[in-house]
Amino acid sequence: MQIDWFPLWLSLKVASLATLLSLGVGLWLAYLLANRRFRGKAVLDAAVVLPLVLPPTVLGYYLLVLLGRESPLGHLYEWVVGSPLVFTWQAAVVAAMFHAIPLLVISARAALESVDRSYERAARNLGASEWRVFWRVSLPLARRSILAVSVLAFARTLGDFGITIMIAGNIPGRTQTIAVAIYDAVESGNGALARTLVIVVSVLAIAILSIANRLAARQAAQ
């Protein structure tokens, strides 16, 4: 049987990119929530967690409306990049980010908050700007927890189905990620392909989980 591995590679690419981008956004949000007091903090706090509780199709629908070719954001993207966002693999990245960010923010915030305050106080006392306190002290001290949850976020984004199918669609060879390909294979009666892909994803997930656990254990041992 000839197996098309494109969905696997696409998923890995999408997940890697989404994890990296989410790390940037997630760390920033986690820092704000952990260290700053500002108006609307409770709203932001809730908004960050919302994607965890909303059905993925609902999220996908919102994104479709928000980023569609007719929307202002969609227009902006098209004006900057030159092509529309929806129903491209880049849209799959956006979809995946909505799974990774809540996870990252919640865990990174907890990790940052668990850093002994006296280290941050010491750094400030020694004249370090807030920016340096974060990059040189807080983040390095929380790095293993954050790395562990990044690995988990990667695994989570690898498997997104709902949002991806809503805004990236199911275009074989272009936007068909592995989760979508499995659904497609089952739907079209290609049991052998579905089984192979399912096994590959399962093995990958277990491997990733063991890495994440090892990282978390090392942080705990520090």
Add this chain to the structure above:
Amino acid sequence: MIQARIRKRFPARPDAAAFSLEVEFQAAAGVTVLFGPSGSGKTLTLDSIAGFVAPDEGRIMLDDEILFDAPSEVCLPPQARHCGYVFQNYALFPHMTLRQNLAFAAERRPRLERHRRVNEMLERFHLTEVAGRRPHELSGGQKQRCSIARALIGSPKLLLLDEPARGLDAQLRAEFYAVLRQVQTEFQIPSLLVTHDLDECFELGDEMLILREGRLVQSGSPRAIAERPANVEVARLLGIFNLFQAEIVELDPQRNLSRLRFGEFELAGNYFPGRLRGDRVWLSVRPEQLGVSARDGKPGPNQVPAQLLRTIEKPQTVRLEFAGDIGVELSRPEFDKHKQNKEWLVWFPQDALRVL
């Protein structure tokens, strides 16, 4: 010179009672000890000066710079206060080597000068050999010296120390005292040292501020305070006094004499100015000022028969505890003379008696 007037209130919460801090003091070069039980506001005072906590009201001045002033809403961030801070757990960055810890504190200096300054501090505090190690690979004394070096590398105008000798064994304590004295002679800046160890106050303190429940209850040199505690609370906090309830039954300014009723006994003391006959007072007397003798016949003046409960051996002295909470501290030879006593008399020398 640091001048501080700090007022900070914490309303009651489900997990904590209300607390308010109201202190006003100043400290010149030398070591000023903040002494008091836990929860008296000592660390909060340091944190207000360092800028980790913003007081509600007051004003904090270091030399001629205003660090905090409530009316004009000045509140410098910790970064701009030029206060060295030695934390209770030292707070050395665990992911950096000792050298990096020092370099972090000197990062605002130009590269070459930074390097020179780090080396100089490493040398001064005998840390050059271990400069490449991380904090968890250092001994307690090395960590302590490193945290002091790190606090001083930026040439602060004030050194704040939050119980730096807590939990250290006797040798490390002595080492730390020596380091701090060295710092005093070399840097000549005021140091505020938080402690609840009385020996430390005497060992290091030029001045002493006693805090209790957020209020300053007495200040002065440790010796002066130990000789004349302002009130019974201070005497209790110092923990070095016998305190008995007594009543003044006679006052004679002409002969500089007083008589105190203490339980069923009467003691002669010096005249107590500002007291009246019939006053209920606290009689305070230090354990080492009391004497003992064997009881044979009738007790003499100022001698009180007492039942010995137990003796506690100390390195240089022996403490005798009698019924009625009377503690007596004797030198070893003195104790050996009285070892065979069956019944005891405790002698209250007239000059040793103070009332609070």
